[in-house]
Amino acid sequence: MLFHTPYEIWDAHTHLSGVPGKTPEERLGNLLRYADRLGISRLCVFMGVRWSYEPTPEDFRQQNDDVLRAIAAYPDRAFGFVYLNPKQLDASLEELQRCVAQGPMVGIKLWVAEHCNAPSLDPIVRRAVSLNAVILQHTYLKKTGNLPFESTPMELAELAARHPDATFICAHSGGQWELGIRAIRKTPNVLIDLCGFDPTNGVTEMAVRELGPERIVFGSDAGGRSFASQLAKVLGAQISEDAKRLILAGNLKRVLQPILKAKGIACE
Amino acid sequence: MSELSAQFSKLARRQFLGSMALTGVGAAVACEEAFCGAGVDLPPLVDVNVNLFQWPYRRVSGDQTPILVETLRRHGVRQAWVGSFEALLHRDLGAVNRRLFEECQRFPGGLLVPFGTVNPKLPDWQEELRRIEEQYRMPGVRLFPDHHSYTLDDPDFVELLRLAASRKLIVQIVLMSEDERTVHPIVNVPQIDPKPLLAVVSKLPELRLVLLNPFRVASVSLLAELASAGNVYVDIAGLEGVGGLENLVKVFPAGRVLFGSYFPVFYFESAKLKLIESVLGAEISAGICAGNADRLLGKS
Numbered sequence: 001m002l003f004h005t006p007y008e009i010w011d012a013h014t015h016l017s018g019v020p021g022k023t024p025e026e027r028l029g030n031l032l033r034y035a036d037r038l039g040i041s042r043l044c045v046f047m048g049v050r051w052s053y054e055p056t057p058e059d060f061r062q063q064n065d066d067v068l069r070a071i072a073a074y075p076d077r078a079f080g081f082v083y084l085n086p087k088q089l090d091a092s093l094e095e096l097q098r099c100v101a102q103g104p105m106v107g108i109k110l111w112v113a114e115h116c117n118a119p120s121l122d123p124i125v126r127r128a129v130s131l132n133a134v135i136l137q138h139t140y141l142k143k144t145g146n147l148p149f150e151s152t153p154m155e156l157a158e159l160a161a162r163h164p165d166a167t168f169i170c171a172h173s174g175g176q177w178e179l180g181i182r183a184i185r186k187t188p189n190v191l192i193d194l195c196g197f198d199p200t201n202g203v204t205e206m207a208v209r210e211l212g213p214e215r216i217v218f219g220s221d222a223g224g225r226s227f228a229s230q231l232a233k234v235l236g237a238q239i240s241e242d243a244k245r246l247i248l249a250g251n252l253k254r255v256l257q258p259i260l261k262a263k264g265i266a267c268e
Numbered sequence: 269m270s271e272l273s274a275q276f277s278k279l280a281r282r283q284f285l286g287s288m289a290l291t292g293v294g295a296a297v298a299c300e301e302a303f304c305g306a307g308v309d310l311p312p313l314v315d316v317n318v319n320l321f322q323w324p325y326r327r328v329s330g331d332q333t334p335i336l337v338e339t340l341r342r343h344g345v346r347q348a349w350v351g352s353f354e355a356l357l358h359r360d361l362g363a364v365n366r367r368l369f370e371e372c373q374r375f376p377g378g379l380l381v382p383f384g385t386v387n388p389k390l391p392d393w394q395e396e397l398r399r400i401e402e403q404y405r406m407p408g409v410r411l412f413p414d415h416h417s418y419t420l421d422d423p424d425f426v427e428l429l430r431l432a433a434s435r436k437l438i439v440q441i442v443l444m445s446e447d448e449r450t451v452h453p454i455v456n457v458p459q460i461d462p463k464p465l466l467a468v469v470s471k472l473p474e475l476r477l478v479l480l481n482p483f484r485v486a487s488v489s490l491l492a493e494l495a496s497a498g499n500v501y502v503d504i505a506g507l508e509g510v511g512g513l514e515n516l517v518k519v520f521p522a523g524r525v526l527f528g529s530y531f532p533v534f535y536f537e538s539a540k541l542k543l544i545e546s547v548l549g550a551e552i553s554a555g556i557c558a559g560n561a562d563r564l565l566g567k568s
């Protein structure tokens with residue numbers, strides 16, 4: 001099949017799970033093979049081959065090692081975000097030091113280990129600010145009930161209001177995006193990513209209307225999700241060409257620019 | 269044609285014509301046709317999972333039929349099997365099916381093929397089935413068990429399948445109308461368990477069954493079992509995972525996979541881009557785009 005996109009596309013949200021490969025680098029290679037078909041040039045990748053809801057320090061170190069290994073094989077295609085558990089605060093700060101301050105990673109991924117408005121997040125966020133690292137926080141509002149420590153967009157808005165100098169990405173737009181978009185509307189240092197829910201018509205139009213195109217980033221949540229279904233949310237949206245360019249790469253570039261520059265990583 | 273499509277087309281055509289020039293082939297007309305959609309050189313599509321009118325929980329682009337038709341045409345859809353979103357909550361399904369039939373008639377060229385809805389929990393539902401076949405000559409029915417609150421081992425549902433098969437109607441079951449995690453708070457839509465279908469389809473060899481949006485509630489291995497037990501097809505609108513189609517056809521018969529977009533609730537581009545994300549080979553791809561659906565409908 002022929003497919004040519006006039007856009008530069010960076011993906012803010014991918015994983016090493018849900019894609020075959022014996023090693024982390026083989027998995028990332030496979031992910032990139034599919035990304036190439038849709039014109040996606042860069043992937044942010046986080047969490048390892050085996051996941052856990054509340055990772056021990058050994059767990060998250062292992063998962064971050066997987067990511068370090070994978071991105072080392074594709075330094076011009078992939079960025080790593082360090083996976084942390086705020087309930088393991090000291091070990092998390094050490095891991096942040098190892099992977100971001102002294103390592104090649106450029107952001108932080110927080111999943112479902114702790115509600116993100118908990119005070120234990122504050123030292124992590126402060127350190128992230130000093131490193132210019134972006135924080136991508138999983139959020140969901142499930143009618144069927146959230147996991148015990150799973151965060152909502154409302155909780156992320158609380159955290160973000162405490163740290164106006166930090167940059168957050170509200171992953172999955174909260175799932176129920178009509179609520180998630182509203183929840184973070186008044187905290188300008190929060191962007192949303194569009195991944196991890198069905199390609200529901202209208203989400204990107206609402207996000208552009210309520211947040212402006214500068215606060216939205218494309219992400220896929222591949223390998224669990226399809227690049228295609230998630231990319232459709234932007235390519236199929238009735239928004240301006242400029243808005244598409246911002247969402248597909250421009251905004252992610254902008255928020256990563258300071259740390260990439262500090263690390264001497266070229267990204268043009 | 270949207271600005272995006274126009275750009276896609278221009279780029280793709282330039283590239284394509286470039287390669288044609290190199291090989292000395294000048295098939296400009298065919299190229300124009302090939303790129304009629306959104307920069308993707310797919311054959312014309314038969315989309316088996318489209319609904320007319322308003323999704324009850326949100327207004328979307330495409331819930332007005334002229335816009336829906338324009339969108340489908342722009343993406344190279346030559347035939348769409350359409351149900352009615354009115355059928356989710358309305359109980360006068362006689363009126364719902366009549367409006368669906370009339371709306372399809374308003375758009376010439378056979379683009380919209382209506383699939384009326386029957387709710388086997390309504391009194392005298394058999395009359396709906398009769399009208400669908402005898403009065404409207406529709407090729408099949410579309411069922412919404414989650415909104416109509418019945419399980420797939422319900423004797424009335426099983427009787428409906430039996431009668432539909434004897435009337436040679438295709439039966440489409442929407443196994444999931446929306447992700448259970450995001451449905452409206454006042455709506456109690458149960459997740460449908462597809463397992464009872466195994467026993468049913470094996471007893472109805474003449475039944476042609478299409479499962480729409482099956483993947484959140486049915487494992488691929490269960491779907492493969494269903495396909496070997498009976499005449500069971502799936503559509504790709506709800507298919508997820510990187511390289512989803514490549515993975516699906518490794519375990520599920522490719523000849524039973526149908527192109528479905530679930531437009532306008534889903535962005536149309538989602539299903540279309542899945543055909544790019546997976547490399548399937550020309551034969552399988554052509555089958556999914558249209559051939560399998562043509563064959564299924566041809567048996568009517």
Ligand SMILES: [Zn+2]
Nearest residue numbers: 013015196221
């Ligand atoms: Zn994720």
